[in-house]
Amino acid sequence: MFTAPPSAPPSAAPPSSVPAGPDRSAAVDRVDWPAVARTVLTSRAIDAVEERELAPSGLVKYQFSARGHELAQALLGLWLDHPHDAATVYYRSRPFMLTAGLEPEEAMAATMARAGSPSGGRDIGVVFSLPPRGRQTVLPMSGDVGAQYTPAVGWAHGIRYRSEILGEAEWSGAIAVVLGGDGSCATPGFWAALNMAATGRLPLLMLIEDNGYAISVPSTFQTPGANIASNLAGYEGVLILDGDGTDPALAAGLIDRAVAHVRSGAGPCLLRLAVPRLCGHSIQDNQSYKDDATRQAEEARDPLPRLKAFLVPSRLDASAWDDLVSRVETDVAAARLRAEAQPDGDPATAATRVFSSVGGIRRAGAASNGSLPAPETADGDIEQVVGGTRPEGVGLTADWATSPQPPEPVRINMVDAIRLALEAELTAQPRLVVFGEDVGVKGGVHGLTRDMQLKYGPARVFDTALTEEGIIGRAVGLAYAGLVPVPEIQFRKYADPATEQLNDCGTVRWRTNGRFAAPIIVRMPVGFSPATGDPWHSISGESVFAHSFGWRVVMPSNAEDAVGLLRTALRGDDPVYFLEHRALYFGAQARRPYPGDDYAIPFGVANRVRAGDDLTVVTWGAMVHRCLEAAEALDREAESAGGDRHGVPKASVDILDLRTIVPWDRAAVLESVRRTGRCLIVHEDNLTAGFGGEIAAVVAQEAFDALDAPVVRVGAPDCPVPYSLALMEGVVPTVGEIAGRMRGLLGF
Numbered sequence: 039m040f041t042a043p044p045s046a047p048p049s050a051a052p053p054s055s056v057p058a059g060p061d062r063s064a065a066v067d068r069v070d071w072p073a074v075a076r077t078v079l080t081s082r083a084i085d086a087v088e089e090r091e092l093a094p095s096g097l098v099k100y101q102f103s104a105r106g107h108e109l110a111q112a113l114l115g116l117w118l119d120h121p122h123d124a125a126t127v128y129y130r131s132r133p134f135m136l137t138a139g140l141e142p143e144e145a146m147a148a149t150m151a152r153a154g155s156p157s158g159g160r161d162i163g164v165v166f167s168l169p170p171r172g173r174q175t176v177l178p179m180s181g182d183v184g185a186q187y188t189p190a191v192g193w194a195h196g197i198r199y200r201s202e203i204l205g206e207a208e209w210s211g212a213i214a215v216v217l218g219g220d221g222s223c224a225t226p227g228f229w230a231a232l233n234m235a236a237t238g239r240l241p242l243l244m245l246i247e248d249n250g251y252a253i254s255v256p257s258t259f260q261t262p263g264a265n266i267a268s269n270l271a272g273y274e275g276v277l278i279l280d281g282d283g284t285d286p287a288l289a290a291g292l293i294d295r296a297v298a299h300v301r302s303g304a305g306p307c308l309l310r311l312a313v314p315r316l317c318g319h320s321i322q323d324n325q326s327y328k329d330d331a332t333r334q335a336e337e338a339r340d341p342l343p344r345l346k347a348f349l350v351p352s353r354l355d356a357s358a359w360d361d362l363v364s365r366v367e368t369d370v371a372a373a374r375l376r377a378e379a380q381p382d383g384d385p386a387t388a389a390t391r392v393f394s395s396v397g398g399i400r401r402a403g404a405a406s407n408g409s410l411p412a413p414e415t416a417d418g419d420i421e422q423v424v425g426g427t428r429p430e431g432v433g434l435t436a437d438w439a440t441s442p443q444p445p446e447p448v449r450i451n452m453v454d455a456i457r458l459a460l461e462a463e464l465t466a467q468p469r470l471v472v473f474g475e476d477v478g479v480k481g482g483v484h485g486l487t488r489d490m491q492l493k494y495g496p497a498r499v500f501d502t503a504l505t506e507e508g509i510i511g512r513a514v515g516l517a518y519a520g521l522v523p524v525p526e527i528q529f530r531k532y533a534d535p536a537t538e539q540l541n542d543c544g545t546v547r548w549r550t551n552g553r554f555a556a557p558i559i560v561r562m563p564v565g566f567s568p569a570t571g572d573p574w575h576s577i578s579g580e581s582v583f584a585h586s587f588g589w590r591v592v593m594p595s596n597a598e599d600a601v602g603l604l605r606t607a608l609r610g611d612d613p614v615y616f617l618e619h620r621a622l623y624f625g626a627q628a629r630r631p632y633p634g635d636d637y638a639i640p641f642g643v644a645n646r647v648r649a650g651d652d653l654t655v656v657t658w659g660a661m662v663h664r665c666l667e668a669a670e671a672l673d674r675e676a677e678s679a680g681g682d683r684h685g686v687p688k689a690s691v692d693i694l695d696l697r698t699i700v701p702w703d704r705a706a707v708l709e710s711v712r713r714t715g716r717c718l719i720v721h722e723d724n725l726t727a728g729f730g731g732e733i734a735a736v737v738a739q740e741a742f743d744a745l746d747a748p749v750v751r752v753g754a755p756d757c758p759v760p761y762s763l764a765l766m767e768g769v770v771p772t773v774g775e776i777a778g779r780m781r782g783l784l785g786f
């Protein structure tokens with residue numbers, strides 16, 4: 039039976055005492071209090087303009103105030119003075135953004151969706167990111183509560199890697215910071231991050247701004263006893279601090295202690311600061327769930343009058359305070375007019391910057407292994423300021439080799455070929471790291487990373503905790519820190535818990551208007567195994583990935599292609615799903631000679647694995663081999679019947695292995711269909727909304743007049759893959775079924 043927790047929000051109240059620790063009262067004297075006051079007042083003035091004028095008049099659609107939260111954030115920003123400090127934030131973090139260098143004009147341009155906002159009007163105005171402006175970098179946040187945590191862990195890990203493994207002294211002492219509310223403490227991202235930071239002793243500061251509510255739901259629903267700090271008192275490896283975020287001296291002391299702890303390399307810290315939310319969750323929220331007494335108690339804890347009382351007259355005389363107030367009001371009013379006068383973005387640009395401007399597909403002849411300059415975009419902006427290797431000009435390019443070099447006579451398994459390619463890239467790219475569940479000591483559940491840790495060390499090839507959200511979120515943060523992360527998801531189905539991070543990763547470039555990128559290469563086994571199937575390990579599922587934004591989707595059918603495509607992925611600027619078919623890891627059909635340590639294949643170029651004139655077959659992954667077998671079965675039939683319609687003892691079937699689903703080679707498919715007049719699409723993913731539907735639609739639209747027969751798709755029925763091999767025959771397309779469809783189309 040559901041039992042509601044007590045509805046009173048005790049977390050809104052500050053703790054009665056400050057936890058023991060070194061005396062940080064000296065911190066108070068080091069604070070630039072006029073700067074703190076300016077930030078608090080500026081944030082308050084922007085909120086006032088939006089709440090009273092811009093939102094009611096419809097100019098701001100999503101209005102989120104930070105009233106009550108300002109002081110804690112304004113203080114924290116002062117401590118982030120290392121050039122490689124970075125933070126992930128949330129929608130109530132505008133005061134903190136002002137400390138990072140966000141201008142009031144940009145802030146209001148953002149909420150009014152104007153062209154001059156950091157996202158160019160693409161994202162909600164309080165969903166922030168900001169490349170470094172002499173202060174902390176603000177990494178792209180997500181609209182998903184809790185999704186901000188694990189990328190911050192990745193940045194913390196990146197600091198450790200760059201300072202200790204790459205020996206870049208300038209990264210030493212930097213920290214990662216993440217801001218979140220009390221509601222976010224109930225999310226998987228929070229726990230994954232806490233766990234990873236604590237087990238890795240990573241330099242991460244988690245600031246929890248506890249205002250007692252998540253929209254209307256009191257924090258008693260989020261955390262037992264409503265105080266995350268007291269619950270975590272025994273959590274090993276994390277310094278837990280707790281205090282009143284409206285008390286200037288106390289908050290400054292706690293922040294000073296928290297930052298000093300994390301900077302010293304002693305490990306992460308969680309700092310909970312109790313703050314009042316002096317507004318609705320957003321402007322639409324009338325706070326009907328708070329009674330008058332609660333609201334009065336919150337008003338009594340407003341940090342602004344507390345700050346004034348703290349500063350005036352002992353640190354600032356009254357007239358200086360008044361001057362500051364009126365200057366801020368004048369500045370914000372002027373900034374508002376400038377923001378309002380900004381144009382809207384150009385609709386013609388709305389769908390740009392989804393992928394790298396070089397599309398992850400660099401042409402042969404580009405610099406072979408040197409630095410690449412950041413490309414100029416059409417409007418003259420420099421693209422990709424943060425994330426991946428490109429901004430620092432240290433990335434390698436993939437130069438296309440049309441034929442494998444050097445030719446090796448020995449055919450090897452696809453699993454070994456992928457291992458060799460990964461090792462070659464680990465050697466070539468010191469920033470590349472490989473990680474996931476069991477990939478370290480064990481060498482992966484398929485042995486793909488066998489001995490890799492021995493060769494490259496535990497800093498470059500390592501095990502992770504069992505949290506897919508954590509694996510991908512960490513990868514995203516590592517990519518922001520300029521590394522080349524190659525996370526492994528143990529099986530396709532187990533990417534499910536990481537869905538939020540995966541989807542958010544794909545939209546980073548677009549929603550930051552090209553400024554940030556998170557090129558991560560996610561390897562995962564997919565599909566049935568030759569020994570058995572099952573609903574958990576045997577999913578193919580590429581169409582779901584193809585439907586998400588900003589991802590390249592790669593699915594090789596043999597060892598040689600796997601090497602060439604993996605190299606392109608590892609040297610590109612876009613996130614890539616690299617789908618490795620389980621039946622092909624050790625399957626004889628997929629064996630090829632190792633094509634060499636420089637071999638690369640461009641994305642979006644299909645491979646004609648069999649040439650013919652009467653039927654086009656479009657396929658990928660393990661189905662390539664079944665289609666070949668089916669065509670060979672037809673050859674035998676043609677032979678015994680005395681030849682095909684051309685009198686040749688072969689079925690004239692053109693088979694295209696797409697190799698990459700995003701992008702897919704439309705030109706090759708259309709050229710073939712225009713020649714053959716018939717099209718069969720074969721995939722292992724289930725039929726409804728499978729990628730075959732996309733191809734069929736394009737063929738119908740673009741080559742309708744060339745078709746002599748309906749476009750036919752073969753795929754799994756809409757059910758999971760069964761455990762029994764016998765039952766599996768009824769789900770995964772068989773050679774017999776494919777041959778039957780070929781026969782039907784050839785005879786149409």
Ligand SMILES: Cc1ncc(C[n+]2csc(CCOP(=O)(O)OP(=O)(O)O)c2C)c(N)n1
Pocket residue numbers: 130181182183184218219220221222223249251252253315319
């Ligand atoms: C994953 C997810 N679920 C639900 C929401 C809708 N939502 C937006 S803010 C919010 C409350 C968050 O509260 P808290 O973390 O305490 O921050 P506060 O707004 O109180 O500062 C909810 C439920 C969301 N954005 N993301």
